[in-house]
Amino acid sequence: MLAIVTFAAGAAVSLLTSWLLVSRLERIGDRLGLSEALLGIVAALAADAPEITAAIVALTSHQQRIGAGVVLGSNVFNLAALLGVGAVVAGQIGLHRRVIAFSGTVALLVAMVCVLVVGGALPSMAGLLLAAAVIALYVVVLGTGGKGLRLPMPWRAWLRSAVAEEQLELEEAIQPQRGGWLDAATAVAALVVVIIASITMERGASSLGKSLSVPEIITGGLVLAAVTSLPNAVAAIYLASRGRAAATLSTALNSNTLNVAAGLLLPGAFLGLGAPSGQSRLVTGWYAGLTLAVLALAWRHQGLSRRHGAAVLTAYAGFTSSVIISGYAAPGGNALIIGLSVLSALALGAAMAPGARRAHGDVHGLVKPSANCGKPRSGRPADTACRRPSLLPGWTARRLWAVGMIATSAVAAVDAATGPRVVLIGLLIVGPCIALLTGWWLPATITGVWACGLAVLLGLPDGIWVTGTHLAFISATAIVAVAAAAGAALIDSRA
DSSP: OOOHHHHHHHHHHHHHHHHHHHHHHHHHHHHOOHHHHHHHHHHHHHTTTHHHHHHHHHHTTHHHHHHHHHHHHHHHHHHHHHHHHHHHSSSEEEEEEHHHHHHHHHHHHHHHHHHHHTTTOHHHHHHHHHHHHHHHHHHHHHHHHTTTTTOOHHHHHHHHHHHHHHHHHHHOOOOOOOOHHHHHHHHHHHHHHHHHHHHHHHHHHHHHHHHTTTHHHHHIIIHHHHHHHHHHHHHHHHHHTTTOOHHHHHHHHHHHIIIIIIIIIIIHHHHHSSOOOOHHHHHHHHHHHHHHHHHHHHHHTEEEEEHHHHHHHHHHHHHHHHHHHHHHSSSTTTTHHHHHHHHHHHHHHHHHSOOOOOOTTTTOOOOOOTTTTEEETEEEEEEETTTOOOOSOOOHHHHHHHHHHHHHHHHHHHHHHHHHGGOGGGGHHHHHHHHHHTTTTHHHHHHHHHHHHHHTTTTTTOTTTHHHHHHHHHHHHHHHHHHHHHHHHHHHHHH
């Protein structure tokens, strides 16, 4: 009970005080004449204070999995909450490609350095120096607009345009008052409080995790990572809802870059990161891979739509599942971890695949079925592969069906890997529920049968084969599957 109170109190004080720290540092930066882009860097660093402090405390206590998990898990959460949720809330985050290339290049370079360090291919000190060089060059360009760099004129003009566009949006997103000595004193006091509260939060979470036998990678990579990233998430969602796309992207990428440099590479260079482990490599791979995927999506579509935001959230669900597996799986469960990561990647790919073209005059972006949809063609059965619309705007029935099947398979993989310690048979109903949204009886029926079959088989690894508990789970899954298939059939017939 004491650990829960300590963790909750530390988290609340740390998050609330970090907002005060951010506002006061912005005022001081404005007093010093910093540009809006540099003010954004200062604000991101201040907002990252909880996760950076928690990571350093964990590494000091030789809890490398918690330390690395806080930083890298926080980065994955930032991408999902800041850009994924932001795109879903705003409907569209429009971005110029030069802004994506400018901020994204720095983020990818630091992510690559992080992968090399965590994987054991590069010493922590060397990684810190490389990351510091990249960040220093980025800060110089932001501060000068590229004027002092000896570059060809087209490159200088390109940099000036990218910095100007980012500054223009940050100018409206960050509007601090000119600070004074009182703001400086308040910032120092707030920083001290944030550090103490973050230490308390990390200790409480670590103690609570040990008492509940929760693996360190889950405590750091999921629990602490999400809690410490909430200030950035709220700020970015607010910016996205106001149409400040470049500011949203800058907040997410700069936060991740500073997290890696200050929360992982800096303490790792002096305290050590421990021997490379499969769990740390898994989280690092998710961070680097999702960063690349988000930037590629934004580059291709010149922003992120609501559908892309949903895809990023789907990826975070896959990340969460893979972290749980890596924490609870037996030492020989690496094949299951890799399998789940592949399934998650397939789900992300299915969600990110190019959608059907909009029909002429379809202002809502829904896909109208072709004249041959559902009719025999060339002597073959009904054309079930046509791009018919689902009940979810912007999604085809086929893509939604794929996501439902993969989600069910992912739940089954997690359940089988964790064995009798965790029973997740009841979560298999996520597949039929998603398939119901296709509005098509065939995929809903197939997904329901698949979920019921998995519910039967999972009784073996869960150690509840043919017991009353197992039969109850099978019955619940079957009821939901039948209801989903019946509902989809009714919708299909009326459509």
